[in-house]
Amino acid sequence: MDYLGQDRREGLGRKANSRVVLVILILASVFLLLSSLYSAQASVFKKARESVLDVTSPVLEVLSGPIAYVNGVIGYIGDYFAVLEQNDALRHENAELRQWMNEALELRTVVSGFEQIQSYQAPPQVRPVDAYIIGEANDAFARSMIINAGRRKSVEPGQAVVDAEGLLGRIVHIGANASRVLLLTDVQSRVPVYVEGADIEGILVGRTRARPTISIIETSDEIEVLPGQRVLTSGAAGVLPRGLPVGVVEGDASELEVDLYANYTRSRMVRVINFRFPAIDEPAENDVVDAAAETPQDETQAEG
Amino acid sequence: MGYRAEQLFAILRSLTPTLLGILGVLILALPIRFFEGALPTPIIPLVVVFFWSIYSPDFLPSPSVFAIGLLQDLLMGGPLGLWASVYLVTQFAVSSQRAYFLGREQKVVWMGFALAAAVASLMLWLVMSLMSGALLPVGALSAQVAVTILIYPLFGAAFRELHSRVLVEV
Numbered sequence: 143m144d145y146l147g148q149d150r151r152e153g154l155g156r157k158a159n160s161r162v163v164l165v166i167l168i169l170a171s172v173f174l175l176l177s178s179l180y181s182a183q184a185s186v187f188k189k190a191r192e193s194v195l196d197v198t199s200p201v202l203e204v205l206s207g208p209i210a211y212v213n214g215v216i217g218y219i220g221d222y223f224a225v226l227e228q229n230d231a232l233r234h235e236n237a238e239l240r241q242w243m244n245e246a247l248e249l250r251t252v253v254s255g256f257e258q259i260q261s262y263q264a265p266p267q268v269r270p271v272d273a274y275i276i277g278e279a280n281d282a283f284a285r286s287m288i289i290n291a292g293r294r295k296s297v298e299p300g301q302a303v304v305d306a307e308g309l310l311g312r313i314v315h316i317g318a319n320a321s322r323v324l325l326l327t328d329v330q331s332r333v334p335v336y337v338e339g340a341d342i343e344g345i346l347v348g349r350t351r352a353r354p355t356i357s358i359i360e361t362s363d364e365i366e367v368l369p370g371q372r373v374l375t376s377g378a379a380g381v382l383p384r385g386l387p388v389g390v391v392e393g394d395a396s397e398l399e400v401d402l403y404a405n406y407t408r409s410r411m412v413r414v415i416n417f418r419f420p421a422i423d424e425p426a427e428n429d430v431v432d433a434a435a436e437t438p439q440d441e442t443q444a445e446g
Numbered sequence: 447m448g449y450r451a452e453q454l455f456a457i458l459r460s461l462t463p464t465l466l467g468i469l470g471v472l473i474l475a476l477p478i479r480f481f482e483g484a485l486p487t488p489i490i491p492l493v494v495v496f497f498w499s500i501y502s503p504d505f506l507p508s509p510s511v512f513a514i515g516l517l518q519d520l521l522m523g524g525p526l527g528l529w530a531s532v533y534l535v536t537q538f539a540v541s542s543q544r545a546y547f548l549g550r551e552q553k554v555v556w557m558g559f560a561l562a563a564a565v566a567s568l569m570l571w572l573v574m575s576l577m578s579g580a581l582l583p584v585g586a587l588s589a590q591v592a593v594t595i596l597i598y599p600l601f602g603a604a605f606r607e608l609h610s611r612v613l614v615e616v
Binding site: 163167170172174177179187190194195201202206209212213216217275276280282283284286287314315329330349351406 | 472473475476477478480486507508511515523524526527531535567570573578
């Protein structure tokens with residue numbers, strides 16, 4: 143084989159590839175890198191990201207279907223070997239969940255009874271937006287996903303994205319029909335959370351590992367956190383609603399790791415929680431309260 | 447074939463490496479999770495940049511490399527200019543060693559690619575660690591780079607065929 147015709151001049155032109163251009167472009171990209179450090183939210187960069195999202199999302203959407211199929215098939219191959227154990231585990235879990243279901247139904251009637259005798263203010267209604275994951279940053283340090291819902295479906299930056307099991311991340315960039323979700327494991331991710339039962343509020347900090355850590359905001363007392371306690375969003379700062387399940391505590395108080403509920407390798411359908419923090423001067427909506435007080439009862443009756 | 451069509455094909459041929467790089471970026475952005483995400487997606491644009499920087503820099507001028515890197519930055523949501531500078535520095539380093547690689551055995555070139563990929567990932571890790579203010583774990587990155595190095599012979603052979611049979615008319 144010859145030198146693959148490297149002596150021929152059939153490319154985009156000899157002059158285009160001069161050293162000078164290369165060095166200038168290196169300097170330009172380093173300058174970009176430094177400037178994006180200080181102005182990551184600059185409107186020019188934001189615009190560029192949004193247009194790239196809009197341009198590529200149709201392509202990603204078309205390609206992600208077959209890829210999900212192949213992912214599934216390859217996933218199933220592993221499942222075949224473990225089908226018996228999985229079945230057994232699922233049967234046990236199902237039995238346990240049925241007990242929980244009965245308890246939950248009972249509690250729902252009790253709570254709705256209390257709601258009727260108290261002057262109860264329902265938490266603000268959320269309007270979830272369903273979407274598919276069409277893209278994912280296969281990058282060692284950037285942990286994000288692209289979903290096929292954007293401004294047209296009234297998705298906004300900051301909103302929470304959940305899968306069937308728990309919180310996945312937050313919306314950071316939006317295009318017209320697609321948006322980017324910053325995952326909880328990304329090094330830039332910060333989400334206010336609290337540990338249930340331990341009365342501890344903190345910030346969930348991503349660090350590109352599978353398990354993010356909780357950094358405690360203020361510690362007047364000794365922290366008593368037990369492994370296995372649930373971690374939920376605290377709703378501090380009012381961007382996310384309170385009480386979205388995030389994961390369970392792993393490890394001791396010196397380094398509070400969180401084992402996330404969300405499964406990044408399996409989730410395909412997600413839900414954007416379209417939440418707006420109630421303003422203080424907003425008048426209380428009486429019909430919402432009535433509706434919230436009535437619906438649970440109706441549903442229990444229908445199911446019972 | 448008419449003159450027009452021939453011209454069109456010539457343009458297409460000269461654009462092929464750039465388009466392959468863009469395709470590589472799109473592959474990186476797809477939700478590929480084979481074996482439940484245990485298998486990292488190879489960084490194909492790095493292979494494209496390395497290969498054409500050695501064998502035919504004319505087909506992959508630095509503005510193309512810049513565009514590929516910038517597209518990856520925009521699509522991945524990372525800091526802008528990160529992958530652009532990684533790819534451009536790789537191109538700079540490789541093109542300075544071009545005379546050494548030309549005509550060598552593929553094994554030697556493969557070793558060269560492994561070195562280039564290692565340097566590129568070191569650079570990536572350093573920049574990201576500096577930007578996040580903490581030493582980031584290297585596990586995911588080294589797995590991804592290892593996969594990229596392992597697939598190089600495959601893609602190198604495919605690109606070689608493509609280049610010598612289609613792009614450069616014999």
